Every structure is written in C-alpha cells, then in structure tokens.
Amino acid sequence: MKAMERPEARGVEATGVLTVDCDVHPHFEQGLKDLLPYLPSSWRRRLGVGLESSWSGDVYASRFSLPKNVLYINPVGALRRDSYPPDGSIPGSDPAYVRQQLLEGAGVDRAVLLGGDVFGLGALPDPDLAAAVASAYNDWLTERWLEFDDRFRGALVVAPQDPAPAAREIDRVAGRPGMVEVMLPLTNLLMGDRHYYPIYEAAEHHGLPIGCHVNSVDGVFVKGPQLAGGVFTYYTEWHAALTEVYHANVISLVCQGVFERFPGLKVVIAEGGFAWLPDVLWRLDRNYQALRDEVPWLKRLPSQYVFDHLRFTTQPMPEPARPEHLATLCEVIEAGRTLLFSSDYPHWDFDNPAVALNRLPEAIRDRVRGRNAAELFGDRL
Amino acid sequence: MARHVVCRVDELPEGGRRIVDVGGRSIGVFHVDGRYYAIRNVCPHMGAPLCLGTVGGTMLPSEPHTYTYGLENRILRCPWHGYEFDLETGRPPFGTYPLRVRIYPVRVEGDQVVIEA
Numbered sequence: 383m384k385a386m387e388r389p390e391a392r393g394v395e396a397t398g399v400l401t402v403d404c405d406v407h408p409h410f411e412q413g414l415k416d417l418l419p420y421l422p423s424s425w426r427r428r429l430g431v432g433l434e435s436s437w438s439g440d441v442y443a444s445r446f447s448l449p450k451n452v453l454y455i456n457p458v459g460a461l462r463r464d465s466y467p468p469d470g471s472i473p474g475s476d477p478a479y480v481r482q483q484l485l486e487g488a489g490v491d492r493a494v495l496l497g498g499d500v501f502g503l504g505a506l507p508d509p510d511l512a513a514a515v516a517s518a519y520n521d522w523l524t525e526r527w528l529e530f531d532d533r534f535r536g537a538l539v540v541a542p543q544d545p546a547p548a549a550r551e552i553d554r555v556a557g558r559p560g561m562v563e564v565m566l567p568l569t570n571l572l573m574g575d576r577h578y579y580p581i582y583e584a585a586e587h588h589g590l591p592i593g594c595h596v597n598s599v600d601g602v603f604v605k606g607p608q609l610a611g612g613v614f615t616y617y618t619e620w621h622a623a624l625t626e627v628y629h630a631n632v633i634s635l636v637c638q639g640v641f642e643r644f645p646g647l648k649v650v651i652a653e654g655g656f657a658w659l660p661d662v663l664w665r666l667d668r669n670y671q672a673l674r675d676e677v678p679w680l681k682r683l684p685s686q687y688v689f690d691h692l693r694f695t696t697q698p699m700p701e702p703a704r705p706e707h708l709a710t711l712c713e714v715i716e717a718g719r720t721l722l723f724s725s726d727y728p729h730w731d732f733d734n735p736a737v738a739l740n741r742l743p744e745a746i747r748d749r750v751r752g753r754n755a756a757e758l759f760g761d762r763l
Numbered sequence: 764m765a766r767h768v769v770c771r772v773d774e775l776p777e778g779g780r781r782i783v784d785v786g787g788r789s790i791g792v793f794h795v796d797g798r799y800y801a802i803r804n805v806c807p808h809m810g811a812p813l814c815l816g817t818v819g820g821t822m823l824p825s826e827p828h829t830y831t832y833g834l835e836n837r838i839l840r841c842p843w844h845g846y847e848f849d850l851e852t853g854r855p856p857f858g859t860y861p862l863r864v865r866i867y868p869v870r871v872e873g874d875q876v877v878i879e880a
C-alpha cells in the first residue's frame with residue numbers, strides 16, 4: 383500500500399461547497415452539574431445535582447448519571463486521544479477547542495451538535511425527570527455553543543417518554559437561531575408507533591427534521607432500544623450490531639405510514655452508516671408486491687418513502703476492500719440525495735472529511751459534503 | 764535517504780518521544796526499552812497524527828476466551844481509531860490487515876540521535 387500523505391483540510395473557500403458535519407458531539411465538563419444553572423430548584427433537588435447529601439454525593443451507588451453504556455469496554459477508549467484540550471478537560475466540552483480542532487483544523491464549515499451526554503435520555507424510567515433534563519440541555523446548548531460561534535448548529539433534544547410536553551418543548555426552542563433538528567433519543571417503542579405523533583407533528587410544523595442517534599444504551603437498559611437475538615459479550619460485537627436498531631426503526635417508520643400522515647417530515651439516521659440499508663429496501667419492496675393490502679396506506683414502494691424522507695449520516699463510512707463496492711452501494715441507496723457527511727467528532731471512530739469524502743464517487747461528493755444538508759436544513763443552515 | 768539529526772541523546776530519555784519535521788515529512792522518534800524507533804507520523808487509514816498515540820503492548824493471538832498480553836512497548840496505537848502498528852516493522856502486529864507505515868533507521872552517534880530519512 384502506498385504511503386499516505388497527511389490529507390489537507392479544505393474549507394468552503396477551497397471546495398466551493400460548505401462542508402457540513404451532521405454528527406458532532408458536545409459533552410458536559412462535569413456531568414449533570416453543567417445543567418445546574420438551567421434547572422429549576424425543584425429539579426435540582428430531584429436530581430440531586432450539586433447537593434452533597436443526595437444522589438450525586440460521593441458514594442458511587444448513589445451517584446446519578448444519565449443512562450449510557452456501562453457494560454461494554456472499548457479497549458481503545460471512547461474518545462479521540464488527541465481531542466483532549468490542553469487543560470485536560472473532557473473532549474468536546476470546550477467550544478473554543480472544538481472550533482480550533484474541528485472547524486479550523488479539519489475544514490468543517492458547519493457542525494451539527496448532537497448531545498453526547500443525552501443519547502440515553504429515552505431509557506430513563508421517569509418521564510418528568512427526562513423532560514426537565516431535556517429543557518435544561520437545550521438552554522445549555524443555546525448559551526454555551528450556539529451563541530459561541532455562528533458555525534455551530536444545534537439539535538434540540540426532547541424526552542420521548544411523554545409526547546405532549548415534548549411537543550411543547552419543540553415549540554419553545556425551535557425558533558432559536560442555529561437550531562436545525564430535533565433529536566429524539568430512542569426508547570423501546572419503535573419510531574413508527576403513534577405514541578410519537580405529537581412530536582412528529584411539532585417537528586413538521588416548525589420544518590425541523592427528526593434526528594435519531596445510536597443511543598449507547600441499546601441492549602443495555604430495559605427501556606432503551608433492544609438488540610436482536612440476545613445479549614453480546616464484547617464491545618466489538620455490540621458496536622457492530624448497533625445498526626439493528628435502525629433496521630427496525632426504518633421498517634417501522636415506513637410501514638406505519640408516518641410519512642403519509644406527516645408528508646413534510648424528514649428523519650435523519652445518525653451514526654449508523656448505510657451499508658445495511660439495501661437489504662431493508664429490497665425486502666420491503668418485495669414484500670409490498672404481495673403484502674400491500676396489509677398496509678394499504680402505502681401508496682408507493684417502501685423504498686420511495688425512504689429516499690424522500692430519510693437521510694443517513696456517513697460515519698462510520700463503510701470501508702470495503704474494493705472501492706467500486708462503495709460506489710455501487712451509493713447507487714443503490716440513492717446517496718446523491720440521501721447521504722449527509724458526518725465525522726462523529728470527538729469520538730474514537732472519527733471520520734476525517736479530507737479522507738472519507740474522497741472515497742465516495744466524485745459525482746456525489748459535493749452532495750454528501752454539504753448540498754444534501756443544505757436542502758435538508760434550508761435557511762437554518 | 765539522508766542523515767538527519769533529531770536531537771541530543773539527553774533530550775530523548777527512556778520513554779520519551781519527539782516529533783520532527785524532515786523535509787516536510789513529519790516523523791516520530793521514540794525511545795522505549797533502551798531502543799530507538801522512527802516512524803512516519805501519518806496513519807494510513809484516515810490520516811491521523813499517528814505518533815500522538817499510545818505506546819504499549821497488545822493481546823497476542825490466543826485460544827478462544829483466553830488472553831495473553833505481550834509485545835510491551837512495541838505497539839504504537841493510533842490516537843483516533845486505535846489501529847495498531849509494530850514499531851519495528853511499521854505493520855500491524857501479526858499481519859492482520861494490509862496497512863503499512865514507513866519506518867526509518869535510527870542510531871546514536873556520539874551524543875546525537877540520528878535518523879536516515
């Protein structure tokens with residue numbers, strides 16, 4: 383294999399197209415304590431945040447944190463080793479350092495921020511507590527990130543447990559400059575379930591796509607999305623299987639007729655890659671020919687709903703041994719309109735735009751780099 | 764290939780590393796377990812600054828459900844994705860995937876650390 387030169391980061395001046403990174407993770411500096419200024423006193427008390435005598439005290443068993451993967455150990459560590467700021471703080475927690483390393487260092491012109499610490503919100507058993515955390519997070523995101531640099535874009539978070547207050551939260555926050563998406567942490571209810579419809583209605587009303595992201599609680603918490611077949615032993619097994627959740631949710635969204643009910647709704651599937659998608663499309667389309675009368679509200683082939691309403695972020699970019707296989711894959715999933723670039727900064731499986739984009743067929747490279755995102759987010763970008 | 768002085772010997776103590784620019788090429792020089800290694804500072808997978816990674820060992824090939832740690836201080840692990848490279852060969856240990864990083868001869872001349880690059 384030829385020795386690799388350090389790829390050069392190129393921003394919009396060089397490419398003529400905005401590089402839009404649709405999956406970047408801001409992290410808290412000190413866990414839930416970061417949300418203290420944004421939580422009403424009753425919820426501080428309930429969470430025990432900052433109160434020595436309660437849940438967040440020093441005894442491990444009583445310390446409260448949001449649900450996350452606590453079973454599987456990534457031997458590489460979950461974060462890019464060079465993404466720790468010089469002061470040793472947590473990667474992704476310092477907006478200035480993210481600006482320096484990702485926006486300027488990697489040539490990213492817009493970074494869509496998906497809360498790295500709130501993916502697991504849907505696995506919380508208490509719907510009211512989850513809603514309080516979501517609201518506080520949205521205010522934190524606005525003040526600390528969106529107001530810091532006008533290249534940051536935000537995905538407001540809703541708690542999926544109780545859809546009516548979640549819809550009100552969308553109404554409360556959607557108008558803020560820089561908000562481009564509604565992040566829906568998943569639960570053990572599939573996304574086509576009518577439970578979610580008030581959330582979809584509000585998102586459609588405000589012209590915001592719904593985003594979902596692998597939750598880190600998948601198959602770990604009872605109220606998180608479940609993985610198929612059983613419980614894995616190793617991180618590498620669990621990580622490779624996370625796309626199962628997206629198989630299930632894409633099928634559910636399409637077959638339940640969500641896009642007939644909400645024709646303006648778009649859904650972004652983040653951090654799932656896309657190599658699993660052809661099988662889902664082909665199975666759904668084949669079934670439709672025989673089984674359409676079970677779901678007669680579907681007026682078109684299922685794959686057409688996917689191409690029109692679903693968007694997929696690239697990372698982790700599939701790396702087949704033969705590049706033409708990636709080109710064929712892109713053709714099957716109509717990547718020229720469905721695929722959005724993402725890096726997953728600052729996580730360990732970061733995709734560098736200067737390398738990952740160049741592996742795609744040239745004809746769709748600019749679409750994936752930023753044009754598809756510009757169509758999706760419109761003026762909000 | 765030409766001779767380049769990296770630094771004085773006392774500037775690269777045991778366990779240390781230096782990253783130097785040699786004619787536009789970034790190269791990491793390591794001093795571990797009494798040996799010196801020089802390796803290109805670009806990961807062939809995604810272009811990461813490889814030499815900011817950790818130096819340590821790795822699990823040796825073993826029977827299922829058993830672990831044997833070895834090759835301590837021989838493995839440079841990329842700071843982004845954790846890809847492993849043997850400092851002696853520039854290749855993944857045990858030849859498990861077809862990537863290769865350029866390595867360079869290093870020697871001590873008097874009180875200087877020198878590479879051929």
